[in-house]
Every structure is written in structure tokens, then in C-alpha cells.
Amino acid sequence: MEQFTFVVTEKEENERIDKFLANKDENWSRTLVQNWIKDGVVSVNEKSVKANYKCQIGDVITVSVPEPEELDVKPEPMELDIYYEDEDVIVVNKPRGMVVHPAPGHTSGTLVNGLLYHCKDLSGINGVLRPGIVHRIDKDTSGLLMVAKNDYAHESLANQLMEKRVERRYKAIVHGVIPHDHATIDAPIGRDPKDRQKMTVTKINSKEAVTHFHVLERFSDYTYIECRLETGRTHQIRVHMKYIGFPLAGDPKYGPKKTLPIHGQALHAGVLGFEHPRTKEFLKFEASLPEEFEKILQMLRNDR
Numbered sequence: 001m002e003q004f005t006f007v008v009t010e011k012e013e014n015e016r017i018d019k020f021l022a023n024k025d026e027n028w029s030r031t032l033v034q035n036w037i038k039d040g041v042v043s044v045n046e047k048s049v050k051a052n053y054k055c056q057i058g059d060v061i062t063v064s065v066p067e068p069e070e071l072d073v074k075p076e077p078m079e080l081d082i083y084y085e086d087e088d089v090i091v092v093n094k095p096r097g098m099v100v101h102p103a104p105g106h107t108s109g110t111l112v113n114g115l116l117y118h119c120k121d122l123s124g125i126n127g128v129l130r131p132g133i134v135h136r137i138d139k140d141t142s143g144l145l146m147v148a149k150n151d152y153a154h155e156s157l158a159n160q161l162m163e164k165r166v167e168r169r170y171k172a173i174v175h176g177v178i179p180h181d182h183a184t185i186d187a188p189i190g191r192d193p194k195d196r197q198k199m200t201v202t203k204i205n206s207k208e209a210v211t212h213f214h215v216l217e218r219f220s221d222y223t224y225i226e227c228r229l230e231t232g233r234t235h236q237i238r239v240h241m242k243y244i245g246f247p248l249a250g251d252p253k254y255g256p257k258k259t260l261p262i263h264g265q266a267l268h269a270g271v272l273g274f275e276h277p278r279t280k281e282f283l284k285f286e287a288s289l290p291e292e293f294e295k296i297l298q299m300l301r302n303d304r
Contacts, residue, residue, distance in 0.1 A: 001064050008059040017044065018051040021063060022196060023205060029196050041066060073102050073131075075117035076109070082118075083285050088153040088277050089146060090119065090132075093287045096142040096264060101130045115147060122147065123154035134158055135166075135232055140250075140264025142290050143170070144272035156277035161232060167273030168229040170237055171216070171289060173266035173296065174246040175256060178223045182214035185240040189233040198253060199235045201243045209233045211240045219300040222249060222260070226270075238265060249296075260296055268293055 004024070012020060018037065022030045034051045036042050041064045044053060055061070081093040094100065094111055101112045115122060115132060122132030132147040134157045146166075148154035160166045190206030192198040201209075210230035217224040223246065227237050238254045241247055247255040251265035260266065273284035289297075 001066060004063045004065065006061045006063075008055040008057055008061065010057050012055055013057050014054045016051070017042070017049060017053045017055055017061065020055050021061070023191070023193060036063065036065075039066070073107055073112065073116065075120070076113040077117050078114040080111075080114050080118055081287075083144065083287065084283065085119075088149055089157070090115065090149060091144060091146050091272065091283075091285050093144055094137060094142060094269075096140050096290060096292070099139050100136040100145070101133050111145070119149060121149050123149065123151045135161060137269050138235065138238075138265070138267075140252075141170075141267045141269060142287075142293070143269025144285055144287050145269070146272060146274055148277075153277040157274060160274055164230055165275065167271060167284065168232070168269065169271035170227045170229070171268045171270050171293070172225050172227060172237060172241070173249045173260065173293075173300075174223050174225060174241050175221070175249055175259070176223065176246045177218050177221070178215055178225065178246055180215075182212070183244075185209075185211045185213070185244060187240060187243055189236060189239055199233065199239050201239060207231070207233055209236050209240065211237055213241075217297075217301075219304055222300055224297060224300075237267060260299075262292060262296055266293060266296060 006024060018030045018033045021033045022028050037051045040048055043062045044059050082090060083093055084091040099106060099110045102110050112131060112133065124131060132149060134146055134148050134154060137143060137145060146157055148157055187201040187209060188203060188206035189199050189209040190202045190204060192200040208231055212228040212230065213225045215223055215225055229236060238248050238251055242254040248265040248267055249255065249260045250262040268289055271286050273282060275282050
């Protein structure tokens with residue numbers, strides 16, 4: 001059990017305790033915090049409170065985070081589009097609609113379930129729910145992922161990500177016609193205080209986020225672009241493109257409802273490059289656009 005302690009500041013006075021705590025960690029939802037309060041693992045000045053308690057200046061709030069529930073993640077046979085594999089690393093092309101790793105209430109049909117059946121030896125650094133997973137892409141984003149088969153490889157790949165040495169390029173279709181050929185978006189991203197299910201550009205509890213992009217093709221109402229990630233924040237491309245006024249087509253969370261006939265955001269992780277953990281050779285892979293993505297581009301070209 002891990003314990004956290006917070007002291008309420010003047011700026012946070014009269015804020016509900018569930019909202020106060022949910023803003024302290026991007027992985028703490030208000031629902032999760034409310035359950036902790038019901039379970040008695042949250043205290044204010046060493047006393048139990050209810051979720052609607054209004055914080056007062058100087059309150060000492062303690063949270064004893066319970067150990068995560070162990071879930072039984074089972075190997076499942078499935079067709080995997082593997083681009084590369086050796087004793088340390090797997091590079092796989094994830095299809096649109098597939099979740100990367102299990103979560104409470106969703107323990108089957110994920111990429112991790114398929115990987116466990118395929119090779120049975122994945123790194124244990126990220127625990128039982130995310131074995132081998134060094135980075136992730138959203139359910140409705142297709143494309144390349146690197147997966148570690150042992151802890152040695154995992155540490156190397158994670159360090160490369162942290163040091164911004166991994167090459168990650170994405171193809172996307174956005175609403176609107178971008179007038180300039182290329183640009184860099186340097187804007188910090190954090191949890192949206194108005195909607196905990198979303199991320200947003202904010203200076204509050206945020207992390208550095210940098211996205212470079214250039215225009216590949218323009219249409220009457222849309223633009224086809226390539227993005228290069230310098231950092232890897234949750235929903236980074238989706239949030240950054242909305243921030244500058246060109247949200248991703250088909251994005252159910254950050255884009256307009258009236259959009260292209262595509263299931264989920266038009267985003268594909270097409271290029272992945274990294275230094276092999278053991279040989280130190282730089283490996284680079286490229287996955288072509290999914291058929292659905294290609295059809296949308298052809299439709300836009302025909303309408304031009």
C-alpha cells in the first residue's frame with residue numbers, strides 16, 4: 001500500500017475532496033477517489049469524510065492507495081501482423097479497434113492477450129496487465145508498436161523514449177485546410193479539469209508535449225498530414241491538432257460530430273524507429289495505411 005499526503009492551499013479552498021484528489025494524479029478518476037473514500041482509505045486531518053467534503057486551507061489529506069487487484073490475463077490465439085521479432089523485441093502492426101492492454105472489466109481480446117499466446121515471454125516491468133508494453137496507441141489508432149520480451153529490453157526502450165531517441169511518425173487527416181506547410185506545436189498537456197476522460201492543453205498538472213507536423217496533401221475541407229512525436233503524452237496528436245483548430249477527422253472525443261465516414265480518428269502510426277537494446281543497431285519500420293484510411297483519401301481526392 002502506497003501513501004500520499006497533500007496540504008490544501010488557499011487556491012484549493014472549498015474544492016470538493018473528490019475533485020481535489022482527482023486533479024493530483026492523471027490516473028485517479030473522481031469515481032476511483034469516491035470509492036476510496038467509501039472504503040475509508042482517505043482521511044482529512046486523520047478523520048474520515050464524505051466525497052462532498054469541501055477542503056479547507058491547511059487541511060492535511062492522506063490517501064493510502066490500495067494495491068491493484070490482480071487480474072487473470074489469459075493468452076488468446078489471434079492473428080498478429082508482426083513486422084519484426086527476435087529474443088528481445090517484437091514490432092507489431094496493431095489494427096484499428098484493438099485495445100493494447102487489458103484493464104478492469106476488459107481482460108480479453110487485447111493485443112497483450114494475443115502476444116502472450118504468441119511468445120509467452122514478455123517483460124514484467126509493467127506488471128500483469130501490461131506485460132512487455134513500453135508505449136501504447138489508442139484503440140482506434142492503427143499502426144506500429146514495439147514490445148519488450150524481457151526486462152533488459154524494456155529498460156532500454158523505455159530510456160530511449162524518455163530521452164526522445166525513438167522515431168515515431170503518424171499519418172492523419174484533419175478538419176480544415178492548413179495554410180502553412182509545416183509547424184511545431186509546443187504546448188503542455190494534462191488532464192482536462194472539466195472532463196476527466198479527456199486531456200487538454202493546460203499549465204495545471206501538465207507535462208511537456210511537442211508535436212512536429214508537415215502537410216502531405218490538401219483537400220477542399222480537410223488536410224492530410226504527417227506528425228512526428230517528440231514526446232508521447234496521452235492523446236497528444238489528437239489534443240494538439242484540436243488546440244490549433246484542426247481536429248482529427250472521425251475523432252469521437254476531440255473532433256466535430258459531422259465528419260468523414262471512418263470509425264474513430266483518422267490516425268495511423270506508420271513509422272517506428274529505435275536502437276536495438278542488445279545489438280545497438282538502429283531499426284526502422286514502416287507500415288502502409290490501412291485499407292479504410294486509403295479509401296477515405298481516395299474519396300477526398302475524387303471530390304476535389
